[in-house]
Amino acid sequence: TQLLEQSPQFLSIQEGENLTVYCNSSSVFSSLQWYRQEPGEGPVLLVTVVTGGEVKKLKRLTFQFGDARKDSSLHITAAQPGDTGLYLCAGGADGNNRLAFGKGNQVVVIP
Amino acid sequence: EAQVTQNPRYLITVTGKKLTVTCSQNMNHEYMSWYRQDPGLGLRQIYYSMNVEVTDKGDVPEGYKVSRKEKRNFPLILESPSPNQTSLYFCASSPGQGGFRGYTFGSGTRLTVV
Numbered sequence: 001t002q003l004l005e006q007s008p009q010f011l012s013i014q015e016g017e018n019l020t021v022y023c024n025s026s027s028v029f030s031s032l033q034w035y036r037q038e039p040g041e042g043p044v045l046l047v048t049v050v051t052g053g054e055v056k057k058l059k060r061l062t063f064q065f066g067d068a069r070k071d072s073s074l075h076i077t078a079a080q081p082g083d084t085g086l087y088l089c090a091g092g093a094d095g096n097n098r099l100a101f102g103k104g105n106q107v108v109v110i111p
Numbered sequence: 112e113a114q115v116t117q118n119p120r121y122l123i124t125v126t127g128k129k130l131t132v133t134c135s136q137n138m139n140h141e142y143m144s145w146y147r148q149d150p151g152l153g154l155r156q157i158y159y160s161m162n163v164e165v166t167d168k169g170d171v172p173e174g175y176k177v178s179r180k181e182k183r184n185f186p187l188i189l190e191s192p193s194p195n196q197t198s199l200y201f202c203a204s205s206p207g208q209g210g211f212r213g214y215t216f217g218s219g220t221r222l223t224v225v
């Protein structure tokens with residue numbers, strides 16, 4: 001199983017600030033996903049990226065897939081309290097029929 | 112509404128008493144999976160199913176069973192629960208194999224085994 005390292009594990013910022021969290025691996029992925037999970041609920045899919053260098057935007061969230069398809073970043077602009085949650089990355093590699101999940105980036109946005 | 116439905120949401124049981132957690136999806140997805148989530152360990156895959164009557168072990172299958180007799184249902188069975196199976200469990204489904212096209216997760220089942 002591929003290993004995905006997410007950093008930082010925990011991040012607390014003030015409302016209106018920007019933040020970036022990272023997902024890194026030594027494996028090459030054909031598909032990488034980001035999810036957001038709120039306490040006691042299931043993760044919700046935010047985005048799937050499949051092409052090296054790909055950038056996708058979802059309102060104030062910007063997702064980037066590394067050129068070598070081994071890493072990804074999530075940038076939040078002007079964070080709001082509603083962005084609080086656990087952000088999980090998950091990757092799938094060619095020849096492997098299972099996703100691997102990172103342990104998550106816990107983000108807290110203080111009003 | 113497209114969704115994955117798990118039941119029950121909360122369950123407290125005693126060691127050794129067989130239990131089943133149900134999972135149903137209404138999206139006609141071929142791929143379904145069970146995960147457990149524990150503090151510090153993240154999401155770990157228990158079992159997955161690529162289609163009806165096709166199941167395989169994930170990373171932590173010991174103590175669990177699954178079945179896939181119909182496309183929409185994928186129950187998780189604990190034949191003899193033990194306290195180390197206390198966890199938050201999630202069922203998920205995906206239109207693509209391996210979850211590569213993204214999972215839809217259920218709301219979770221919080222299981223406590225005493």
